[in-house]
Amino acid sequence: MNDYVQHGRTLDAVAPAGGVVVGTPYKLGSLFGIARVSANAGEVFPYERKGVWGNQPKAAGAAWTFGDVLYWDDTAKNYTKTATNNMRVGYAAAAALSGDLVGSVLLGVDTV
Numbered sequence: 001m002n003d004y005v006q007h008g009r010t011l012d013a014v015a016p017a018g019g020v021v022v023g024t025p026y027k028l029g030s031l032f033g034i035a036r037v038s039a040n041a042g043e044v045f046p047y048e049r050k051g052v053w054g055n056q057p058k059a060a061g062a063a064w065t066f067g068d069v070l071y072w073d074d075t076a077k078n079y080t081k082t083a084t085n086n087m088r089v090g091y092a093a094a095a096a097l098s099g100d101l102v103g104s105v106l107l108g109v110d111t112v
Contacts, residue, residue: 013047058103064092
């Protein structure tokens, strides 16, 4: 018997209140991913949990070097190097300066 369903890179998720915007990161329950399309609240959308994503919201004040562990600050809605009270979600896919407000992020399910 084969119980395999899918690879899990992209999941069908239901958009939360307020909906989702394409390319924007969201924490849904205990999962983290990026909306592949925009969707209204209650609509099903593809939720990408892996890959390299550019122009992602970055907390100012700390520089990133390639490979730094990154966390999601769900209050500020940005990636940070601060672990306290934040969810580990991936790695810096490129260096970023401390004043930068966006960066490149490698998401991966191996960050749990």
